[in-house]
Amino acid sequence: MTTFCLEHEIARKTFYAIRKRARLEGQAAALEPRTRRPTASPNRISDEVKAQAVGVRAALEQSGLDHGPISVHEKMRFLRMEPVPAVSSLARIFRDAGVARLEPRKKPRASYRRFVYPAPNACWQLDGTEYVLTGGRKCVIFQLIDDHSRLAIASHIAWGETSAGAIAVVTKGITAHGVPQRLLSDNGAALNPSRRGVLGQLVAYVTSLGVEPITGKPYKPTTQGKNERFHQTLFRFLDKQPLAASLEELQEQVDRFDEIYNNDRPHQGLPGRITPQQAWEATPKVEPPRPTPRPAAILPDGVRLTRIRDNGTVFIRGIRFQVSRTLFGTLAYLVETGASLMVFDDQGTLLIEHPWPAPGTKYVGSGRPHGPRRPRKTR
Numbered sequence: 001m002t003t004f005c006l007e008h009e010i011a012r013k014t015f016y017a018i019r020k021r022a023r024l025e026g027q028a029a030a031l032e033p034r035t036r037r038p039t040a041s042p043n044r045i046s047d048e049v050k051a052q053a054v055g056v057r058a059a060l061e062q063s064g065l066d067h068g069p070i071s072v073h074e075k076m077r078f079l080r081m082e083p084v085p086a087v088s089s090l091a092r093i094f095r096d097a098g099v100a101r102l103e104p105r106k107k108p109r110a111s112y113r114r115f116v117y118p119a120p121n122a123c124w125q126l127d128g129t130e131y132v133l134t135g136g137r138k139c140v141i142f143q144l145i146d147d148h149s150r151l152a153i154a155s156h157i158a159w160g161e162t163s164a165g166a167i168a169v170v171t172k173g174i175t176a177h178g179v180p181q182r183l184l185s186d187n188g189a190a191l192n193p194s195r196r197g198v199l200g201q202l203v204a205y206v207t208s209l210g211v212e213p214i215t216g217k218p219y220k221p222t223t224q225g226k227n228e229r230f231h232q233t234l235f236r237f238l239d240k241q242p243l244a245a246s247l248e249e250l251q252e253q254v255d256r257f258d259e260i261y262n263n264d265r266p267h268q269g270l271p272g273r274i275t276p277q278q279a280w281e282a283t284p285k286v287e288p289p290r291p292t293p294r295p296a297a298i299l300p301d302g303v304r305l306t307r308i309r310d311n312g313t314v315f316i317r318g319i320r321f322q323v324s325r326t327l328f329g330t331l332a333y334l335v336e337t338g339a340s341l342m343v344f345d346d347q348g349t350l351l352i353e354h355p356w357p358a359p360g361t362k363y364v365g366s367g368r369p370h371g372p373r374r375p376r377k378t379r
Helices: 002-008 012-025 047-062 069-078 087-097 163-177 201-208 221-238 247-263 276-282
Strands: 124-132 138-146 152-158 182-185 212-215 303-307 313-316 319-322 331-336 340-345 350-355
Touching: 002 012, 047 069, 047 087, 069 087, 124 163, 124 221, 138 163, 138 221, 138 247, 152 163, 152 247, 163 201, 182 221, 201 212, 221 247, 247 276, 303 313, 313 331, 319 350
Parallel strands: 124 182, 182 212
Antiparallel strands: 124 138, 138 152, 303 331, 313 319, 331 340, 340 350
């Protein structure tokens, strides 16, 4: 027997097992492959639990909330369903049921690199997004969130993306939660146009409170990624609601979403998948900034406050007037008269004075030499 097994390269134990099956079931059945599935599987998910998971997912989707495997897992735990499948098992159940699809190109969560401020009120993110009312009328939803806890600080609905709407939502947030240290926004004209050499109304307002206004790089929306993702969650919720007919009705829907988002919905971007309200209460808020006392001044007609651009120019009436590159970022007062334009600094010193150029002119130099010319190299 040993020699026979060596010649056919099989183990003696395998030979005796095949011979036993041949005596009990016949020679033909002895060589047929058999399944290796165990006869009993205590951890196998029953069809009833699978149906419950699919039902919870459908209910979350119908409500306009996140309905991925993680959200379904947290919802089943909240409802005290037993047993609760693992997140990976839920993803497999949804794929087998045909309600979800496999996305192999999607980056794994382990590859994400997140930046979070250390405490609440250290930085707020502000952004506006368009939405449509009945009749195709467009409006703007201003959303303000806390960078550390993802708490929805305040929301405001307006007809357009204006500085008045941005100031209204910031004022609402400060009244409810205090003054933050920084305010992050994009470079929109209504939010923070400082990179364009213009002092916006919102920037002037928050600066008077001691808040530092900051922006991301142009065409880099990932800097405000938390707010962009917040838009996606909001739209999913609003798409399941009746289309609002007025700003007041849409404001009620957004306020109801903020309540669910802050208190009922576990946030997957927070440690332990806690709610934003729990994250807000877990860490003490930072100290509010101290505003710089400045005397209030009302600019008369024909006087405009602006900021000198990085190329040393000021922009007015579609014309760029060259002042000085060394004054980049400083405040300047533009005084318009019928015949000329005068530019003063914040101390009242006259920087330049130019008569209005001919129509069609786009650039006016300062009339000052740029410095000594370099001697030309000769061979």
